[in-house]
Each structure stands twice: as structure tokens, then as C-alpha cells.
Amino acid sequence: RAGLISLTVYPYLRQKELQYMVERTEAAAVVIPTIYRKFNYLEMYKELQTRFPHLKHNFLFDDEIPSGAPEGTRSLTRTARARAGVDESVFADRRLDAIWNVALLTTTSGTTGLPKLVEWPTAPRVCTSKARVDIWGLNRNDITMAIAPHAGGAAGTLTYFAAPLAGAKTVMLEEFSAEGALALIEKERATAIGVVPTHLVRMLEADTSRYDLSSLRFIRSAGGYLSPQVAEEAEAAFGASITSDLGTQDMGSVSGCRVEDSKELRRRTVGRMLPGNQVRLLDEDGNEVPEGEPGILYFRGPHAPAGYYRDEELTATVFDPDGWTTTGDIVKFDQGCLWILGRSKDMIIRGGQNIYPAEIEGLLNEHPKVASVAIVGYPDREMGERCCAYVIPKAGQDFTFEEMVEFLKGKQLAMFKLPERLEVVDEFPGVGDSGKVNKEALKKDIREKIGAE
Structure with missing residues (x-):
């Protein structure tokens, strides 16, 4: 509504990555903690501001503004609590078109290690969120929890995008520890959590019997390979279904399992294609493979981003003129679901x-x-x-x-x-x-x- 473009980033990134993003986007404002995990973000901001004059506004997740803070520094928490009235008429000429205007940037690693910036209008994010709300059965009684970073797909798809659309509550874990995550699940009565497999392994190493986890309905694990053994142990310990799906930060969502799908499908597949997606399985020469045979996955649909920010060459490399793209995964279809057989990259x-x-x-x-x-x-x-x-x-x-x-x-x-x-x-x-x-x-x-x- 305000015509702003937002970019969420991981809190563990440092000067090299953040300098690149601030310069690339010509960012006007940042939202940061003063100190997080013993790292002084305010000092880093001060250094960045001296290099980039377009960086004029700084919002802190703190009530107090430290002495020596640069001009333009404000307390976000105090501003939020003030609940001052807003003259919405000023937004009249700034509202972004949901289909054509970029409203959000996300990051994904580049082949050089520096983040690639991906453009998202509102429409594809809403389209994917509606599909996820459906397959996860989310509703206003759910309490979702981001154990993985909110900026990433593993938790963000659940908590940042799908939960608001369903009217569900979102809880965020400030800093991961197995015991801290388990305690917050119990305290907030979380019904759905977003994790990467490493979080599950570490929580299983803790004494889960000390916590009441009976509120959990499902676990969204993404961002890496989850072994069937760990999935089996986690479902037994948490009493919740673990879902799987396929998607990337820069190509969009492809498929997903429903919470009620069988263990075999949830363990061994990445579910069915999301509504609207089209798929082709091709061999290395670009020919379609016979039905039932494995091939390289190509897809297109309404869940894809607009492309890469200020990089038409890369966009044209990843997406063809008709919108088709590939993850490079070798897959097959069986029982209506997508089975991943291998990864073709060195990543x-x-x-x-x-x-x-x-x-x-x-x-x-x-x-x-x-x-x-x-x-x-x-x-x-x-x-x-x-x-x-x-x-x-x-x-x-x-x-x-x-x-x-x-x-x-x-x-x-x-x-x-x-x-x-x-x-x-x-x-x-x-x-x-x-x-x-x-x-x-x-x-x-x-x-x-x-x-x-």
C-alpha cells in the first residue's frame, strides 16, 4: 500500500554480503537489532552509511537509541507501540500493482557466493500461499512457529506468507537452541513449525519427553535432505506429520505433500504439482522422456517470480521466453507424485x-x-x-x-x-x-x- 519494496535477509550475513545488497538495491532504510549474537549491527550500519549516502533511515529493534547512533535512527518497537494514526490518502499514488509491480525481493546464493536478488510481485506469492494453506490445512486456529530463519523458505513460506493469509498466529524463535525451541513450542502451543533438517536432529538429541508437544499438527522441513530415519524418529517424538515439498527461492514453488498423505509419499516424494503448474521431463538433449521414465524437471506456472533484480541477462538464462525453467533435478512421476532421484549440481x-x-x-x-x-x-x-x-x-x-x-x-x-x-x-x-x-x-x-x- 505504501509503495515500498522490502528485502528480508538472514541475520548471520556480514559486511561482504550486505554491502553488495545495499549497493545493488540502493536501499534507503534498514531494520536491524543493535546487537545480535554478540555482533554489533549498529556499528556495521554506521560503516555502510558512510559508503552509501542513499542509506538514510535506520530502525532498531530496541526501545533505546544508543548514544552515537547516526542521524535518522529510530526505535521500531516504540514506533509500533505508539500506533499513531496514518493519513492513508498519501498512499493513493504509491500502491503497487499485484501482478506487474515488484513488491518483495528475496535472496538466494549465487555461483560466486554473493546473493542473487529475486523479484516478486504480490500475485505469485499469494498464489503459492493459497496453495500451501490448502495442502497444509491451515486456519485461524493454527499457531505457526519459525524455528528456521524467517527470511528463508523453510520457515518463511509457512510463517511469513501462508499464515497471514489463513489468519493464523506466527511465533518466531529469536535464537535457536534445541531446548529453547521445544520450550517455545510448549509455551505457545504451536501447531506447525518450519525447520531445516538440522533443527530436527538437534531437537531429537534433547530430552523431548520433558516438554508437552501435543499441540503440534505438522512439521514443514525444507532446505536440505531429511533422511527417512530422522523423519521416522521425529514423527514418533513429536507426534506430528512431516511434510515435504519442492521449490526454490529463485524459481518458485513446484509441488507439495498434504499433511494427511501416507508416510511413504511424505518420506519419499515431494508431493503433487501445485495448482496451475505445468511440467515437462526432458533428457539431456532436450527431448521429452517416455511416460514413467526419469528426466530433468522443467516447469512453469503462476508460482514463479518475475526474474532477477536488475539482471535481465541472468533472467533470460534461467527462464526461457515462454517461462520454462529447471532446477536441474532428475525426477520421475509415480502415484501422481514427484520423486527426486538426484541433484545435478555441485551445490x-x-x-x-x-x-x-x-x-x-x-x-x-x-x-x-x-x-x-x-x-x-x-x-x-x-x-x-x-x-x-x-x-x-x-x-x-x-x-x-x-x-x-x-x-x-x-x-x-x-x-x-x-x-x-x-x-x-x-x-x-x-x-x-x-x-x-x-x-x-x-x-x-x-x-x-x-x-x-
Whole structure:
């Protein structure tokens, strides 16, 4: 109504990522806490404001404005409580068209590691939210809870978009701990929670019997691979159905399971196509595969965004002129549901967060002791996947895990992107005579090493 475009971001992002987004969007205002997880966001804002004069307004999630705060800093909590009247006539010429005007930007990792900004008019978000309200059976009596970050799809689809449309209440967990999440479920009598698989694993490691979780109706797990074993344990411990679905932050929602679907479908598939979506399964040459055969998923429909913010070239690369796009997943249809058979990208999903190897490789290759580097993921029960760095040091050099971590920290990256294992080798396996690193061989190597430990 006010004609503003909003962009929600994860609170763990730091200067490198936020500077890029502020510059890219020419943001006029930010909403931040003064300090969160011991990190001073106000100081970071002050630094950003000196670089970007268009950044003029700062709203704090605090009652008091600290001394030394820049001009234009206001208390959001005090403003909200004041409930001052608004002359809505000033909005008359600013209202955004629900179909054609961008109202929201979301972020998703780029191949360089810097966030891609995705454009969303109101219409596709409402379309997806209505579909989710239906398959989840949401209503005004539900109490939804964001255990995963509100800015991400795992919780945000449930709490930020679907819940308001259903008239449901939303509760947000300020900082994750297994005990804190379980206690808040009990206190608020939450009926639906949004998590990444890592949250479920950590909550299962706590003593769930100490908490009354009987209010829970379903759990929306997304953002990473959830093993059938963990899903089975979680449903037994929480007494709630775990749903699965398919979608991406930059291509939109594809499919979803209903809360009442059988365990087999909820465990092994990502459900049925959402209303309005069209789908094609193609082989590597772009030909449609025979019915019942696996193929690369291509889809289009009313749940897709408008494209990438100020990046027509990337938009044209991801979406063809008729709106078709692909996640690169290899899938098949059975029992009316979509079964994912594999992922065609090198992307690592750690605790629901995307890590693109190219970013880490590019930075580590700058280290004076490093000759070459390859980043691969390896399976992990808690995080889904973790990140391993294979490094060939320069002649006569030793390279340690501690050196690697300290070097990457100095690059001001988000902490979740740091490799958690280092393998120092003399050479990489190759793919024929192409000169390319055979990452599948490296993945097999690290799996075997972990299995033998």
C-alpha cells in the first residue's frame, strides 16, 4: 500500500554480503537489532552509511537509541507501540500493482557466493500461499512457529506468507537452541513449525519427553535432505506429520505433500504439482522422456517470480521466453507424485544453507601456500552435508586446517560457508584428458575416509 519494496535477509550475513545488497538495491532504510549474537549491527550500519549516502533511515529493534547512533535512527518497537494514526490518502499514488509491480525481493546464493536478488510481485506469492494453506490445512486456529530463519523458505513460506493469509498466529524463535525451541513450542502451543533438517536432529538429541508437544499438527522441513530415519524418529517424538515439498527461492514453488498423505509419499516424494503448474521431463538433449521414465524437471506456472533484480541477462538464462525453467533435478512421476532421484549440481546444502564450491575455491586459491583447491560435500547426519576442502599446497609448503579457517574468516564470509575438513593431497583425480577435477571421485574418497573412522 505504501509503495515500498522490502528485502528480508538472514541475520548471520556480514559486511561482504550486505554491502553488495545495499549497493545493488540502493536501499534507503534498514531494520536491524543493535546487537545480535554478540555482533554489533549498529556499528556495521554506521560503516555502510558512510559508503552509501542513499542509506538514510535506520530502525532498531530496541526501545533505546544508543548514544552515537547516526542521524535518522529510530526505535521500531516504540514506533509500533505508539500506533499513531496514518493519513492513508498519501498512499493513493504509491500502491503497487499485484501482478506487474515488484513488491518483495528475496535472496538466494549465487555461483560466486554473493546473493542473487529475486523479484516478486504480490500475485505469485499469494498464489503459492493459497496453495500451501490448502495442502497444509491451515486456519485461524493454527499457531505457526519459525524455528528456521524467517527470511528463508523453510520457515518463511509457512510463517511469513501462508499464515497471514489463513489468519493464523506466527511465533518466531529469536535464537535457536534445541531446548529453547521445544520450550517455545510448549509455551505457545504451536501447531506447525518450519525447520531445516538440522533443527530436527538437534531437537531429537534433547530430552523431548520433558516438554508437552501435543499441540503440534505438522512439521514443514525444507532446505536440505531429511533422511527417512530422522523423519521416522521425529514423527514418533513429536507426534506430528512431516511434510515435504519442492521449490526454490529463485524459481518458485513446484509441488507439495498434504499433511494427511501416507508416510511413504511424505518420506519419499515431494508431493503433487501445485495448482496451475505445468511440467515437462526432458533428457539431456532436450527431448521429452517416455511416460514413467526419469528426466530433468522443467516447469512453469503462476508460482514463479518475475526474474532477477536488475539482471535481465541472468533472467533470460534461467527462464526461457515462454517461462520454462529447471532446477536441474532428475525426477520421475509415480502415484501422481514427484520423486527426486538426484541433484545435478555441485551445490552443498549444509543445515539448510546453500554453499557454492566456486566461491570457496576462488578465495582459497588466493592463499600464498595453495596451488589448487577443490571443494566437495560429504554426508552428515546432523547437518545433511558438510564441506570438505581438498588442497594441493605449493612446493615445499605445509598447509593446515587452522591456516585455512583463519584465512577464510579474514575474507568476512558467513561462518556456515567455512570448510569443516581439510584433505591435503599431491594431485587431483581428473576427468579424462579434459583437465577438469573429478569431483565425484573426491566425494567417494571422503565418504570412504569418514566411513573408516
